Amino acid sequence: SQKIEQNSEALNIxxxxxxxxxxxxxxxxxxYLQWYRQDPGRGPVFLLLIRENEKEKRKERLKxxxxxxxxxxxxxITASQPADSATYLCALVLYxxxxxxxFGSGTRLSIRP
Amino acid sequence: DTEVTQTPKHLVMGMTNKxxxxxxQHMGHRAMYWYKQKAKKPPELMFVxxxxxLSINESVPSRFSxxxxxxxxxxxxxxxxxxxxxALYLCASSxxxxxxxxxxxFGSGTRLTVV
Numbered sequence: 001s002q003k004i005e006q007n008s009e010a011l012n013i014x015x016x017x018x019x020x021x022x023x024x025x026x027x028x029x030x031x032y033l034q035w036y037r038q039d040p041g042r043g044p045v046f047l048l049l050i051r052e053n054e055k056e057k058r059k060e061r062l063k064x065x066x067x068x069x070x071x072x073x074x075x076x077i078t079a080s081q082p083a084d085s086a087t088y089l090c091a092l093v094l095y096x097x098x099x100x101x102x103f104g105s106g107t108r109l110s111i112r113p
Numbered sequence: 114d115t116e117v118t119q120t121p122k123h124l125v126m127g128m129t130n131k132x133x134x135x136x137x138q139h140m141g142h143r144a145m146y147w148y149k150q151k152a153k154k155p156p157e158l159m160f161v162x163x164x165x166x167l168s169i170n171e172s173v174p175s176r177f178s179x180x181x182x183x184x185x186x187x188x189x190x191x192x193x194x195x196x197x198x199x200a201l202y203l204c205a206s207s208x209x210x211x212x213x214x215x216x217x218x219f220g221s222g223t224r225l226t227v228v
Binding site for chain 2: 042043046101105
């Protein structure tokens with residue numbers, strides 16, 4: 001069966017540390033993978049996109065890696081801050097339809113001061 | 114303008130009511146989407162419009178009826194809903210359905226409660 005799994009439902013880390021979130025998928029062939037942030041009661045906000053032929057992408061304190069052999073993406077937030085606390089969603093964009101993205105279940109990240 | 118605007122923000126409706134959700138964007142995006150999100154779950158795709166034509170319907174019950182009057186507007190007409198349809202309804206847009214994807218822009222959603 002097709003699945004997108006994010007490593008944990010919740011992750012709690014100390015301010016200043018690096019947060020690492022994992023997204024694993026099975027039986028999909030994504031063209032690219034996206035990461036979104038969602039705050040309670042709000043819509044997701046697009047953060048980063050990485051293509052299947054890219055290994056790594058960076059944006060300010062954010063870094064995404066994509067390993068199509070392992071079928072895994074890692075999302076890192078360095079020097080984490082309490083304001084980074086939110087739910088983070090990975091999403092696959094499939095070759096079969098660029099218009100259709102499939103979301104993972106999300107990881108709720110809490111950064112404690 | 115880099116936003117997707119959804120109205121109303123909250124809606125309570127009875128099972129016999131008819132209501133509409135509205136979505137508007139002025140970014141020149143040619144693809145627009147409706148998603149449904151239940152609590153602590155990821156968004157689930159309902160409909161995709163590309164160049165004002167319906168291109169994907171994810172087997173959504175007919176009590177949900179989408180409409181795209183023009184390239185900036187997307188409506189979702191609701192009729193005879195059930196309590197289990199209560200959810201956050203999200204509208205999103207992107208530059209083009211089939212071109213290289215630069216991420217979707219989501220609205221803040223309409224919190225719908227069916228009583």
